[in-house]
Amino acid sequence: MSGRKAQAARNDELILKAARAVFTADPGAPIAAVAERAGVGISALYRRYSSKEDLLRKLCFDGLQLYIAVSEKALEDQGDPWEAFAGYMRGIVDADSSSLTIKLAGTFQPTPELGAAAVRASELATRVHARAVEAGVLRPDVTTADIALLFEQMASVKLGDDERTGQLRHRYLALLLDALRRPASHAALPGPAPEDAELSARWVP
């Protein structure tokens, strides 16, 4: 495959990647920002998606699929129950699925297909959580819904570039995992703490 077809296929990927980056950074970003980031014209977007809503639905659906994949992998993990659960949490944080699902919800009309994926994702989350509770590695007063909100808190962390943001999210996830684990413990925190300069830089954009 080469020539024009190849560029079209490459653009498919470029556009999705750009859309993910732009809309996770700012759910209200304009379509033009996606095109610019992807390095294509606006018409390249409208050839693939009939509207902005359509693109957002696609992103949300992909985000749910990713969530589902991570959850299924966690359920297959037959190793140490705590490590399986912690790995699941880290996987979801890395997938940034909260930014791709809940943060975008409300900006478009959900389709049945999308609703079904959301239900499936929710079921899997319940099972992963239940397994950890039954294994006795998780404090029992935290519910599945709590976990969902905690993911959103991790997703709210944004500082510097994507790499730094991911680093910090894992730092605070480690803190969170200490609070969730039974018995209580204090694991070492990964990644350097934020510098004062990193924080104060946000006052003057």
Place this chain on the structure above:
Amino acid sequence: MSGRKAQAARNDELILKAARAVFTADPGAPIAAVAERAGVGISALYRRYSSKEDLLRKLCFDGLQLYIAVSEKALEDQGDPWEAFAGYMRGIVDADSSSLTIKLAGTFQPTPELGAAAVRASELATRVHARAVEAGVLRPDVTTADIALLFEQMASVKLGDDERTGQLRHRYLALLLDALRRPASHAALPGPAPEDAELSARWVP
């Protein structure tokens, strides 16, 4: 004091309260939303603030003052060091100061006065944190800057009305405090966990 002057004084308060509510819920909200919520006309706003920026600066400054007041109160607390620190955290979360400061920053040009308040707030935060570390009640691998980012995570929790949101923020703050406290422990979590219905309601606004 009565008559027209009295209404003006009452409006001063009404407008500020409305602005706090509106802009903490949505930092990009239009001025008209503030006027509507306050139950006044737009001109009542522009009589008091020369521009939207001006109003935002005022809100931000007040937020910093509140932050400073809570911090000073914590420093005066001579009781149990852990309880003093935990009370400080709860106080800042209740003040919702992250929503009034950082979330609004960037939408206006900071003034020297505002910068000075920010510096003072930062100094106090450092002292409160240092005191808890020196007392040995706080895990030492968490920095003052970490605490600031953790406040922002609590402020990112939003579900249902203001009361429910506050309840949940305290629930997750309790979880967080478990992770911060030395030695490690698990305190009971306050407030009911989110219901599935509360979460799924957000998919269809």
Place this chain on the structure above:
DNA sequence: ACTATATCGGAACGAAGCTTTCCGTTCCAG
């Protein structure tokens, strides 16, 4: 070589939303 076609870039358009101004009205103080 030549043309039909798929794809693209980006200007142009129209709708929507926002801040700010402006004007007529109300109501108190002197």
Place this chain on the structure above:
DNA sequence: CTGGAACGGAAAGCTTCGTTCCGATATAGT
């Protein structure tokens, strides 16, 4: 009674955004 402070809200003026449209370009098939 009257001057003016305070008000409500419409309208001006501007920006931004989604979408459409058109001319350009490069390939695939003949």
